[in-house]
Amino acid sequence: MSPTPARTRHHLLRALGAVTLLTACALGPGSPASAAPHSVTVDLAATSGPVTGVGSGFLYGLTEDGSGPGDDLLAPLEPTSGRGGGARLDGGGWAGDGYTAGPGYQRRITSALAQARRLTTAPHHGTYDLLVSDVWGADTTQAPDTVYPCAGGDCGNWESFLRRLARDVRASGLDVRLDVWNEPAGAFFPPGFNTEQYYGMWDTAVRVLREELPGMPLVGPSLWDYSAGNLGPFLDHAKAAGTVPGILNWHFSQDPVADAASARGLLAARGLDGVALGMNEYLHADEQHAGHQAWYLARLAASGIPSASHAIWDDCCAAGTLDGVLVRDGSGALRRTGQWWVYEAYAKLDGVYARTAADGPFDAVAAVDAGARSAGVLLGAPSGGAADTDLTLRGLARLGGVTVTVRRIPDTAPLDAPVTVSTTDVPAGTDSVTLPLRPESGQDAFSVSVTG
Incomplete structure (x- = not known):
């Protein structure tokens, strides 16, 4: 793809500026500055092949x-x-x-x-x-x-x-x-x-x-x-x-x-x-x-x-x-480093892959081991793209009562440990829980562990 000519770039910038102005006017004073969080859904009851x-x-x-x-x-x-x-x-x-x-x-x-x-x-x-x-x-x-x-x-x-x-x-x-x-x-x-x-x-x-x-x-x-x-x-x-x-x-x-x-x-x-x-x-x-x-x-x-x-x-x-x-x-x-902790979280995924779906920059890999009553999720976005996201875990009922722990992995070197964001006890019979992921940097990753 060839570079965009300067004149075309000028018109594009003017058009984008107009769209931005119209959007600001439509929102009006006091309108929310940020959009609703994106979403990632992991279905622990829908699985595929073994973790590789x-x-x-x-x-x-x-x-x-x-x-x-x-x-x-x-x-x-x-x-x-x-x-x-x-x-x-x-x-x-x-x-x-x-x-x-x-x-x-x-x-x-x-x-x-x-x-x-x-x-x-x-x-x-x-x-x-x-x-x-x-x-x-x-x-x-x-x-x-x-x-x-x-x-x-x-x-x-x-x-x-x-x-x-x-x-x-x-x-x-x-x-x-x-x-x-x-x-x-x-x-x-x-x-x-x-x-x-x-x-x-x-x-x-x-x-x-x-x-x-x-x-x-x-x-x-x-x-x-x-x-x-x-x-x-x-x-x-x-x-x-x-x-x-x-x-x-x-x-x-x-x-x-x-x-x-x-x-x-x-x-x-x-x-x-x-x-x-x-x-x-x-x-x-x-x-x-x-x-x-x-x-x-x-x-x-x-x-x-x-x-x-x-x-x-x-x-x-x-x-x-x-x-x-x-x-x-x-x-x-x-x-x-933060990268080491990403690999460590990835290595902890065990059992079979679980189905994931996302509507934003984050993508996820998830796995569940029903026999061990455990599951894990690793999430990240392309460089600099991490954004507020809500993670929904479904299919939890098959594991019984569990504890769900969310950790943020900063892109830091050195990093002695990830940051524990939340720990949630989910009672037996509960099939779904939604957890907020709020990155502090565009390079953050998140890991989620589910333990019985």
Whole structure:
């Protein structure tokens, strides 16, 4: 969409000013300055599938050896996914070693496997997308004269790298997902996406990795954003070449629900069954606020995408701050933030999803565990959009007498605990209760717990 011309903007502003004046006159002196609160309704008696925890994952959220942060800060978030490949570690990976397995390569693969071990084994049992191109060295720190895989049609060195990587993954005994190349439409793969060289790189990777590591899912093309115009030709080529990934992956959807529906349409139109969806980077830097994060988690849960991981914009790539969800105080100790508390509230959702409906900026994800007589709701709005809202919980009668607690999660760093707004005892037989949510900042999120 092109920018609005200045003259058009001028007329629009004049028109808007006139509408504002007319509205003020219609209200008259003493009229209410604010509109009635918006509403969100959660029906605990109308449920769907089991809670998946999608979105509770981190790109380069751990320290280099995977040991940090400690379990006191990681375990409460119940991470379901992770992603990494040793980016920005000294040595430059395979390419930095002169296209061989030297110390730069070894440091990166060692780090990636250590992080994978932390996230994929007990107690977390999440997935880990091993970023193959970062181990190779394409992390924006590569030299200007870097020779990218399959230049001039020669894929020999790329194949040698893939077989060495596969050998090291196999020796680790870990199950990972192999993310072939990160964001190939930009600086990470200057030859370009959907080019002959890209397809040579991609097809070689799929062929070799399937041969060496059968059963391990392949992830791609991991585009910077969702683009049906780019994904369509990629899928056409991959179908013809027999190199369709097991997980069709992209980054930074504006709305995961809409993009997931579009992606399923692209796959269906080509008769490609059994391909999962993934988004192993989400949230732009200016969206990493408590309220926006809660809203996005609600949209991820509604999208049906099985896995998604929070993006990193600062402290790349071994700070162990869970992508800025933790911050360090003056003594160097890690402290929780509003974003951390959003993930903690999200992790507490258990059982099956409950139906939600909203007429304002807030969106909600809710779950109910009737056997445990408990339920939970997480609410947020896109950045800066939180507004006065009334939350109605229905279907409470199935849980018996309960206590409903509302907490406000400020977008603050550090934040030692959310703010308890209200605690309401709801007697047995009462099926519905309405609770006011009054944000003090446009970035606030809210969590609601129902306990029997």
